[in-house]
Amino acid sequence: MAGNVTSSPTRSNPVATIRSLAALIEPDHRARVYTTLLLAEDGELTPQEICDSIAVPRATIYDDLSWLVEEGLAARSETGRPHRYQATPQALSLSPWQTMGPRERTYYLALVVAVARKAENQTVETFIDRHGVETLADAIEYTLTRLKGQTTLRSMARELDLPVVETESIFQAIVGILSDLNQSHITPQSLDIPLDAADTGAE
Amino acid sequence: MTTVEVDHERVGHVADTGVFVWIGGPQPDRPGPSKFETFKQLAATEGIVFTISQQAYGELTENTDSDYEMRGSFIETAIEDGWVTVAEPLDFTIGPVSTVLNRAEQLITQRDKHHQTATDARADASLLAIATQLIETEQTDQCIIYTTDKAQSETAMDLLGERYGDRIVVEYCVPHLDNGIAVEEFRRLWRE
Numbered sequence: 001m002a003g004n005v006t007s008s009p010t011r012s013n014p015v016a017t018i019r020s021l022a023a024l025i026e027p028d029h030r031a032r033v034y035t036t037l038l039l040a041e042d043g044e045l046t047p048q049e050i051c052d053s054i055a056v057p058r059a060t061i062y063d064d065l066s067w068l069v070e071e072g073l074a075a076r077s078e079t080g081r082p083h084r085y086q087a088t089p090q091a092l093s094l095s096p097w098q099t100m101g102p103r104e105r106t107y108y109l110a111l112v113v114a115v116a117r118k119a120e121n122q123t124v125e126t127f128i129d130r131h132g133v134e135t136l137a138d139a140i141e142y143t144l145t146r147l148k149g150q151t152t153l154r155s156m157a158r159e160l161d162l163p164v165v166e167t168e169s170i171f172q173a174i175v176g177i178l179s180d181l182n183q184s185h186i187t188p189q190s191l192d193i194p195l196d197a198a199d200t201g202a203e
Numbered sequence: 204m205t206t207v208e209v210d211h212e213r214v215g216h217v218a219d220t221g222v223f224v225w226i227g228g229p230q231p232d233r234p235g236p237s238k239f240e241t242f243k244q245l246a247a248t249e250g251i252v253f254t255i256s257q258q259a260y261g262e263l264t265e266n267t268d269s270d271y272e273m274r275g276s277f278i279e280t281a282i283e284d285g286w287v288t289v290a291e292p293l294d295f296t297i298g299p300v301s302t303v304l305n306r307a308e309q310l311i312t313q314r315d316k317h318h319q320t321a322t323d324a325r326a327d328a329s330l331l332a333i334a335t336q337l338i339e340t341e342q343t344d345q346c347i348i349y350t351t352d353k354a355q356s357e358t359a360m361d362l363l364g365e366r367y368g369d370r371i372v373v374e375y376c377v378p379h380l381d382n383g384i385a386v387e388e389f390r391r392l393w394r395e
Contacts, residue, residue, distance in 0.1 A: 165263060
């Protein structure tokens with residue numbers, strides 16, 4: 001798995017690169033630990049605080065944190081005890097993160113958070129069970145385009161080959177995830193979350 | 204631009220599919236009435252009747268899948284209760300109706316990066332044409348359009364705003380988005 005982290009980013013196919021990155025944070029509990037850190041209000045948490053907020057055994061959380069630090073997805077403070085951890089996608093110096101634009105980063109993080117929250121979000125869970133993570137990834141891409149006013153519900157449904165109601169359901173679930181990302185500690189300028197009613201959508 | 208004195212009872216409310224998907228979708232994580240019950244109550248209190256297009260009605264009722272059954276059945280219930288109605292067929296003998304439909308179809312197609320089909324674009328444009336018909340036939344003094352599509356809302360503002368001024372209000376209502384919905388109660392519910 002680690003080999004995938006150090007592989008060269010494929011600029012011509014960012015979606016494939018992002019998908020391979022998303023696969024790195026399987027299994028589910030690792031993704032949940034990662035996204036709990038990512039969306040932490042103060043930007044960092046202790047293992048116990050993570051344990052208090054998600055139903056994952058403490059020993060597993062320690063294993064996952066070690067893995068995330070090794071992969072450059074999280075950083076551990078070296079001062080004070082207990083150690084505090086911070087999700088640092090910016091630290092992915094060997095990963096495609098550095099070469100991604102804000103939109104690709106947003107897309108990637110939304111996908112990671114959606115997969116991680118599968119157990120808590122019935123709409124996302126049903127969608128993944130029926131159509132798989134790849135279709136969810138496509139739905140996120142269309143959602144970002146649609147929020148910029150560059151496509152519509154019916155067009156999105158046709159592109160995904162899904163009923164309109166199901167398409168709108170996953171759109172609204174993804175917007176909820178983007179809204180959470182918008183309030184995370186990640187620097188706003190590193191992402192492109194089009195949740196602005198005044199956005200003209202013009203490029 | 205025209206400024207009108209609005210008679211509360213003569214305001215039309217035209218809503219697209221996404222609004223009702225939200226009402227029938229995941230419920231608030233709190234005890235109390237469902238979004239459906241709350242909207243039904245709001246509609247009764249405010250005297251609001253939401254008009255949906257034939258297309259939206261078809262979309263909301265087509266899926267017999269159990270996960271979406273609630274949406275299909277609740278829209279039928281809402282119609283029976285009288286706070287949702289399906290729009291009359293568009294009357295193309297009314298000049299502005301066909302003009303708005305054709306122009307909106309063009310504008311929405313131009314915006315779409317995925318080369319929207321004529322059928323999709325016409326369905327999106329029909330929401331604007333329904334609002335036009337309600338105003339042109341003097342069934343309403345003012346019309347509020349509710350949509351979860353930015354492309355549709357901005358086209359409505361450009362096209363109908365120019366034609367009807369503040370007789371048209373467009374609500375781009377995406378959940379979680381703090382976007383100043385004009386109807387106070389509706390805004391509060393939307394943000395829950």
